[in-house]
Amino acid sequence: MRIDDGIPIPYASPVPNLPSKPVNPVQDARSVPMIWLFVPLIAATMLILGARSDDAATGLIAIGIVAEGIWAPALWLLAAAGVGAGLTRVLQRGSGASTPALSLLQTWSLGIAGLLAIDLTLGLSGGLANAFAVRVLTGVLAVVGLWSFRGVRPTTIGIGLAAAISLGTLFLAATSTPGWLWGTEFGGYDALSYHLQLPREWWIAGAIIETPHNAYGYLPNGVEAAFLHVMAMIGDPAAAAVPCQLLVACLAVLAAGVTGEFAMAMLGRDGDAKQRSLAGQLGFVALLATPWVIVVGSLAYDETVVLLLATTAFTVILETGRGGARSSMTTSTASNLRVGAWLGILLGGAVLAKASSGLLVVVPAAIAAAMLIPRRGWVPIVFATMIAGLVIGSPWLLRNLVWISNPIFPFGSSIFGAGDWTAGQMERFAAGHRGSGVIAGLHAIGTEFLFEDWTSPSGGDPQRPQWAWLPLTGLVALGFLATRRKGRGTALAILCSVIAMIVMWALFSHAKARFLLPAAPLLAASVAIVAARLLTDARAAIRGFTVAAVWLAAGSPALVYAFERNGFPAVGVDQRALFDGSLEADAFELAGIAGQVERLENASPAFILNHRLPEKARVLLLGRSDPFHFDFTNGLEGLPRISYQTVWTRGPFEDAIAAGDTQASPERQVAVAIERLKTAGFTHLYIQMSMLDRWLKAGWLAPELHPRFIDAIIRQQPTARRFGEQAWLIEL
Numbered sequence: 001m002r003i004d005d006g007i008p009i010p011y012a013s014p015v016p017n018l019p020s021k022p023v024n025p026v027q028d029a030r031s032v033p034m035i036w037l038f039v040p041l042i043a044a045t046m047l048i049l050g051a052r053s054d055d056a057a058t059g060l061i062a063i064g065i066v067a068e069g070i071w072a073p074a075l076w077l078l079a080a081a082g083v084g085a086g087l088t089r090v091l092q093r094g095s096g097a098s099t100p101a102l103s104l105l106q107t108w109s110l111g112i113a114g115l116l117a118i119d120l121t122l123g124l125s126g127g128l129a130n131a132f133a134v135r136v137l138t139g140v141l142a143v144v145g146l147w148s149f150r151g152v153r154p155t156t157i158g159i160g161l162a163a164a165i166s167l168g169t170l171f172l173a174a175t176s177t178p179g180w181l182w183g184t185e186f187g188g189y190d191a192l193s194y195h196l197q198l199p200r201e202w203w204i205a206g207a208i209i210e211t212p213h214n215a216y217g218y219l220p221n222g223v224e225a226a227f228l229h230v231m232a233m234i235g236d237p238a239a240a241a242v243p244c245q246l247l248v249a250c251l252a253v254l255a256a257g258v259t260g261e262f263a264m265a266m267l268g269r270d271g272d273a274k275q276r277s278l279a280g281q282l283g284f285v286a287l288l289a290t291p292w293v294i295v296v297g298s299l300a301y302d303e304t305v306v307l308l309l310a311t312t313a314f315t316v317i318l319e320t321g322r323g324g325a326r327s328s329m330t331t332s333t334a335s336n337l338r339v340g341a342w343l344g345i346l347l348g349g350a351v352l353a354k355a356s357s358g359l360l361v362v363v364p365a366a367i368a369a370a371m372l373i374p375r376r377g378w379v380p381i382v383f384a385t386m387i388a389g390l391v392i393g394s395p396w397l398l399r400n401l402v403w404i405s406n407p408i409f410p411f412g413s414s415i416f417g418a419g420d421w422t423a424g425q426m427e428r429f430a431a432g433h434r435g436s437g438v439i440a441g442l443h444a445i446g447t448e449f450l451f452e453d454w455t456s457p458s459g460g461d462p463q464r465p466q467w468a469w470l471p472l473t474g475l476v477a478l479g480f481l482a483t484r485r486k487g488r489g490t491a492l493a494i495l496c497s498v499i500a501m502i503v504m505w506a507l508f509s510h511a512k513a514r515f516l517l518p519a520a521p522l523l524a525a526s527v528a529i530v531a532a533r534l535l536t537d538a539r540a541a542i543r544g545f546t547v548a549a550v551w552l553a554a555g556s557p558a559l560v561y562a563f564e565r566n567g568f569p570a571v572g573v574d575q576r577a578l579f580d581g582s583l584e585a586d587a588f589e590l591a592g593i594a595g596q597v598e599r600l601e602n603a604s605p606a607f608i609l610n611h612r613l614p615e616k617a618r619v620l621l622l623g624r625s626d627p628f629h630f631d632f633t634n635g636l637e638g639l640p641r642i643s644y645q646t647v648w649t650r651g652p653f654e655d656a657i658a659a660g661d662t663q664a665s666p667e668r669q670v671a672v673a674i675e676r677l678k679t680a681g682f683t684h685l686y687i688q689m690s691m692l693d694r695w696l697k698a699g700w701l702a703p704e705l706h707p708r709f710i711d712a713i714i715r716q717q718p719t720a721r722r723f724g725e726q727a728w729l730i731e732l
Helices: 030-051 060-070 071-091 104-125 131-148 160-172 189-195 199-207 222-234 241-266 273-289 291-297 304-326 333-353 358-374 375-404 423-433 436-448 470-483 488-508 513-537 540-562 582-590 593-603 605-612 654-659 666-679 690-698 709-717
Strands: 002-004 007-009 619-622 684-688 719-723 727-731
Touching: 030 060, 030 160, 030 241, 030 540, 060 071, 060 241, 071 104, 071 131, 071 222, 071 241, 071 333, 071 654, 104 222, 104 241, 104 304, 104 375, 131 222, 160 241, 160 273, 160 291, 160 540, 160 719, 189 199, 189 222, 222 291, 241 273, 241 291, 241 513, 273 291, 273 513, 273 540, 291 304, 291 513, 291 540, 291 654, 304 333, 304 358, 304 488, 304 513, 304 684, 333 358, 333 375, 358 375, 358 488, 358 513, 436 470, 436 488, 436 513, 470 488, 470 513, 488 513, 488 619, 513 540, 582 593, 582 605, 593 654, 605 719, 605 727, 619 654, 654 666, 666 709, 684 690, 684 709, 690 727
Parallel strands: 619 684
Antiparallel strands: 002 007, 684 727, 719 727
């Protein structure tokens, strides 16, 4: 990889030592100045798209936010590079010529996987509670990482310039306050309910602690631990929200760089040098030109880490298989063990980032390895992969074992037990995370992936054309490559891996569109190879059409972004005060009596809960599981001011109902439950009617939250506030 103005650009084949001159042997005097167009074109994209708000200067504000907030993500990434340099030095000690070398990006990926495990371990021990110590440790590792870049030199760039449009869209979207973008993600609901909320609670507690009220606290949480690291460096979880999104955006850029390397690896080292260079650049463009990558890359989600680590693992598999096939001697056991250790760290890191990677990444990678790596290397590679993967995943496995006696909870309950979860809870969780059968799976492949049903039929989740051009184009490209004599085996292995991903996604998961993203780099690389061949071998007219298609594809994320939020996607930039009620509180203080009455009538829940309730108030949320913008820090006697629970877990109200007389009338059960809540110190109930109704229709609603109990609460208790027909605030 080469770094130009902070933008990773794929380079030629991996080499043991970075040379002092550019690796790319293709000289094109016209393309050298294009390096300096990257940043201006990114900025121009941000300025133009930022104008789609109520303030034409929003794009400029977003550029300022990136400049101000990038320091913590940059330090984390440099620290990861330092970890990667250390891991590589240890694993390559005594390596022979038969061991494939790691590129700079691959080494960086190893470090990112390693730092996830380190962060999770430090977080569990309370080591991320001291901001000064965290900054010192991060700084030391960052210096090591920075030193590892000493051999990096600029290289030429041509068609890769198209990625600047996608990058401008990515970084503009990443500066939006969590809760605004995107429609398919309900404003980043998952980030507000656990990706950001969990590290916020850990930060308040001073360590990663068990969260029985939030089921997602039992998932691997590697990326959430990285967010905790960023929050510790900044010193304020709310202020760290956008920097966490910027970290994810940077990881998306690295994933695009690895996609370019993967495309070059598919072509092989003996391919045409110009074609390899073009494939690398086009792979970089193609991944970023996929709107779904911009969506997950601009939210505090974990997908971009999976994309990065999974694609790196596939590249290592491909290079290892090709090297083994070419060697006339049996590859040494030590070299195979080393490759297995690399794969174990990468695949274990992918699982540590997102548990579904065990199904959607590890299994397809195993298929590719079985098809590409000679059989003589299977045993040592599999052994080392398992050991290294378990080591990387051990902070999660041991933590859950201590907390709930099930290392992979909330999965594997039939083997390891369900802890204190009821059979009903386990059934609801399983229903929300399993496939719906062959017919439904085939339907999902069509409507969620190949032909997106973005017209959103009534009653369905909102959808947008966020896979856009990639699925069909990528599968056709892979099929075409699989029919060519040269590289057929590689293309067939990748095609089988992609098909395995699609089948397992459709049949064994809840088949939501973004969960299939691990296939995106494999498809993007295939498209890049075909496009590179067209640009080098086809007639002038076809070359011109290909260039136009690349730029159009690169603009597709910008088009999707432009139509978000009814055409005003940039309104969420720098609007934290709007989401936590501070803006309303300031306006309330300046308004007269009549104005204050009007503002109270139209107040948001955040304004009322954060700024208008008494100091001693304690609020229990029912049906509201995304409390990131609510104030948790002003509780009394060590108790949280706001209490909540996710859909799969039980809260104080459910426990109070379950502990009462189940034969009594709903009114009597509710009366007893409310007395229990008062005794526990609660003063208010916030009931999100719309979400409870959604859970009921999906079959996820706990029996204790059935409408008959909610109706009984409303009949018995005085209503302090109504927020339209969506929510009620009840005074106990």
